[in-house]
Amino acid sequence: MRLAKSSAVVSGLLDTLPSGSRFLIIRLRSLGDCVLTTPAIHLLKQARPDLKVGVVVEDRFRGIYEGNPEIDELMEPSISRVASFRARLCLNLHGGSRSTVLTAFSRASVRAGFGHYRNQWMYNVRIPRAQEVLAVNCTVHTAEHAASAMFFLGVPTTDIPRAQLFATPAPNSLPYAVIHPMAATPEKTWPASRFLSVAAHLQSACGLEPVFIAGPGEDVSAFAAHRCVHGATLAEVKSLLAGASMFVGNDSGPAHMAAAFGLPVVVLFGNSDPVVWAPWKTASEKLVGRDSIQDISTDQAIQALERLRVST
Numbered sequence: 001m002r003l004a005k006s007s008a009v010v011s012g013l014l015d016t017l018p019s020g021s022r023f024l025i026i027r028l029r030s031l032g033d034c035v036l037t038t039p040a041i042h043l044l045k046q047a048r049p050d051l052k053v054g055v056v057v058e059d060r061f062r063g064i065y066e067g068n069p070e071i072d073e074l075m076e077p078s079i080s081r082v083a084s085f086r087a088r089l090c091l092n093l094h095g096g097s098r099s100t101v102l103t104a105f106s107r108a109s110v111r112a113g114f115g116h117y118r119n120q121w122m123y124n125v126r127i128p129r130a131q132e133v134l135a136v137n138c139t140v141h142t143a144e145h146a147a148s149a150m151f152f153l154g155v156p157t158t159d160i161p162r163a164q165l166f167a168t169p170a171p172n173s174l175p176y177a178v179i180h181p182m183a184a185t186p187e188k189t190w191p192a193s194r195f196l197s198v199a200a201h202l203q204s205a206c207g208l209e210p211v212f213i214a215g216p217g218e219d220v221s222a223f224a225a226h227r228c229v230h231g232a233t234l235a236e237v238k239s240l241l242a243g244a245s246m247f248v249g250n251d252s253g254p255a256h257m258a259a260a261f262g263l264p265v266v267v268l269f270g271n272s273d274p275v276v277w278a279p280w281k282t283a284s285e286k287l288v289g290r291d292s293i294q295d296i297s298t299d300q301a302i303q304a305l306e307r308l309r310v311s312t
Contacts, residue, residue: 013110013125014154017088019050024087024106026056026099028077031253033142034064035260036280037093038164040146045070047155054085056102063234064257067166079105091153092117093146112153127152139275162281163260167235169243176209176227177202178241178258180249182218188250188270190293192222197298198248198305199226206309208245213237213254248305250293251277259284264308268296283312 017023023044027037034057041053054073055065065071075081082102090108092099095117103111103122112125120126127133130140130148140148147160181195199210212223216231229240237254241247247258248266251274255267259279266285267278270293274286285304289295
C-alpha cells in the first residue's frame with residue numbers, strides 16, 4: 001500500500017488542535033465520493049478520537065453517512081448551519097464554488113483544501129497533489145486521494161482501510177445477489193440483455209436470487225421477471241447490500257457501497273478510469289471493454305463471477 005512520507009506532512013498541525021476541537025469536512029456529493037471519504041474519516045478518528053467531526057453533505061447523499069459512529073454531526077450545505085458548527089479546522093474535499101463559500105463561512109481558523117482548487121486565497125493550508133503526499137508517480141484511487149489529505153494534516157501514516165457503511169441486513173429467506181444495471185450515461189451502461197443472462201447464471205449455477213436495483217425515475221421494465229427494488233432510499237439500499245452474497249453492476253455509486261460491505265464485486269467499466277474508481281478493499285473483478293463497455297461479453301462477466309466464487 002502506498003503510504004505518505006513524513007516530510008510531506010504539515011508538521012504537528014493535527015497535534016495543535018485542542019482536545020474536543022471541531023473538525024468540519026465538506027463533501028457535498030456524489031455517491032461514490034461520499035462512500036470513499038469514509039476511510040479518511042476513520043483514519044482521522046483513529047488518530048484523534050477526541051475530535052468532534054462534522055460532515056457537510058447534500059441531503060440526497062446523507063444516508064451514506066447515517067449510522068456512522070465516527071461522525072458527530074451531519075449537516076446540510078447551508079451557511080448558517082456550517083457557521084453554527086464553530087469548526088476549528090475545515091477541510092474542503094469537494095473543491096467547487098459552493099464548497100468554497102461554505103469553507104469561508106465556517107470561520108475556521110484552519111481552512112484546508114487541495115492546491116489545485118480555485119480561490120486559493122481561501123485556504124491557509126494548501127494540500128499538495130495526492131501523488132506528492134503518497135510519494136508516488138502514478139494515478140491514485142479516490143480513497144487514496146481523500147486519505148492523503150488526512151496524512152498531510154498529520155494523521156500518522158498507515159494502511160488505508162475499507163470504506164465503512166452501517167446498516168442492519170434486510171430480512172430475506174433466500175441467498176441473493178444484487179445487480180445494478182443502471183448508470184449516469186449510456187457510455188457507462190452495459191446492455192440489459194446481458195445483465196439478464198448474468199442473472200440467469202446467478203440463479204441456476206450459483207443458487208442466488210438476482211435482485212435488481214434502480215433509482216427513482218429509472219426504467220426497470222426490462223428486468224420485470226425478477227425482483228426489482230426501485231427508487232429505494234439509501235438506507236434501504238444499504239440494508240439490502242448488507243445482506244447480499246454478491247454484487248454485479250456498472251461502475252457507479254452502488255458498486256462502492258457493495259465494496260464497503262465487503263461483498264465480492266464484479267464491475268463493468270465504460271469511460272471511467274478503473275484505477276481511480278475500482279472497488280476498494282474487497283474481492284473484485286474489473287471488466288473493461290477495449291473500446292467501450294459494449295465490448296464486454298456476457299461470457300466475460302460470467303467467467304469473472306466464477307473466479308470470484310472460487311477465490312472467496
